Amino acid sequence: MSGTDPAVVPPSRFSLRDLASESVAGLFARPARMVLTALGTVLGVAALVATLGLAKTAGNQIVSRFDELAATSVAVEPADSGFGFDGRPRLSTLPWDAEQRLTRLNGVVAAATRSDVDTGGALVRSVPIVDPLGLTEHQIPVVAGSPGLLAAVRGELRTGRFFDAGHNERGDAVAVIGPGVAATLNIDRVDNLPAIFVGDQAIAVIGILDDVRRDPALLNAIIVPDGFARGRLGLDAPASVQIDTEVGAARLIGEQAPLALDPNSPERLRASVPPEPRATRAGVEEDVNALFLILGGVSLLVGALGIANVTLVSVMERRGEIGLRRALGATRRHVATQFVVESAALGLLGGLIGTSIGILVTVGYSATRDWSPVLDPWLPFAAPLLGGVIGLVAGLYPSWRAATTEPIAALRSTA
């Protein structure tokens, strides 16, 4: 008769579904307040997401611009290193076999010498006859290069072929001409080996360029092998070396190339290396991030305090409801859980809205700058969760207050 068999009184239960619906109902009881309370979290999360998104987008923008061409381009030229004992400028000369020396280096995709040839003002014509009615002679720059030049400037041929090592060694009178030159000289096919004359030198055209990604001057130039320029056009030494590197190898190659080309006095060669893209990106991200991350953090803190404050006020206001729930069989834990879930849901909601706004800002700003927006894939998932965690933490103290509310006192109040 006087037993306290727990089976007689199965403990109270508050199912997850009921918990969820009660929490949502509690939140939506005062929609205006809910929105205002969530605002701090919304702003904080939006600021964080927009900051990270814009930094990533800007950083990526710069990287992609550099990666494409400049970041893989290294040029080596003799440096002006004062005067020698004889009073003449002390210039290092680049070796003729620069291409072979450099392509051995790991990280080099293609390398070639490139020199502007001084033809002494010789005019270029395509037929050995003098036509008094038409302009047949033209001033066209002549460039000498090694066989790797086409690859080193990332060029493509429209027709024919580029000269090879054999042409170069033999000093064959062959040339590849730019599309501008082809139009000027009325050459559109090379299978019949059309001849052009540079001064009195006859040269067979074996290829026509279509386009080059670097060194657009080549599009309006006649390109001849080093061997020919050396033997017949009076070129003393290559004027520069153009190197196409793998992504990320430019700086390393910039250090190694002068050593490979002139082991005795590498300081007399100057390598032009693009600014390190990674450093650029890090710089941009740091600049943008530092300020706005602090801003976002402060907003989040304010948001958390807002949630804590309003939840606490809410607990005070709802003392009657808390007392009622306790009278209806809710345990302290049930009451606390409901308030924690309410404030966590509020934070999650704020986080979701804030994330959306942050992404919209990132996309919108990128659109105005013609950038492709870039986001870390985890960001849209982590940011709302951050809001939820903030709501959860902010709700802990108010929930504890709710749980320790005495039902007697609460029911006496006339709420």
Next chain:
Amino acid sequence: MTPPVVLLDGVGRTFAGPPPVEALHPASLVIERGDYLSIVGPSGSGKSTLLHLLGLLDRPTAGRYELDGVDTTGMSDRHRTALRGQRIGFVFQSFHLLGHRTVVENVLLAMLYNRTPAKDRRDRAVAALERVGLGHRLEATPTTLSGGERQRVAIARALVARPSLLLADEPTGNLDSRTSASVLDLFDELHADGLTLVVITHDRDVSERARRRVRITDGILREEAA
């Protein structure tokens, strides 16, 4: 033989001092199933203390309290809470309805914690509201109801969990005499249906409707002759 709904055996409540206040002198009281009992007394007499003890909202400092034959004296908070949710229905002076929920949702609250299967809840809530004559206001919000209607919602909420004991604390305190009468008529009907009722009041008209009257003065409980 079924045990009495309430068995108080020398139950007292002293609030720790200094100086200690003996809010309820040790008292014994038996409330049988189907009893309709009123507890009357001026304010400060110990009515509320007795209400809280009966409602398992407070623990006695002396004696033994059995509810439905279950000794609650040494029970854990968890079990007392469960027992309260399943066996006791509360009706308060200030109703304690949630203003932003509909009438039927307010009644549903009483089945949140006591293991009522979710699919049965709405039917039971509607039945309880029909029982108190509010079957036509299911989706109204309490703010649009009159005081008497609100108290009927509160009574429906107390009934829906099918309690052994209905504890009403000044149920007509916020009502005018006409609506009070209708609430008391409802109590009469519930009593006729076999429900066990305890009404705490300082209102003579209310207490006279009960079959048994207990007067409490300065913490001393005394049953008046019917």
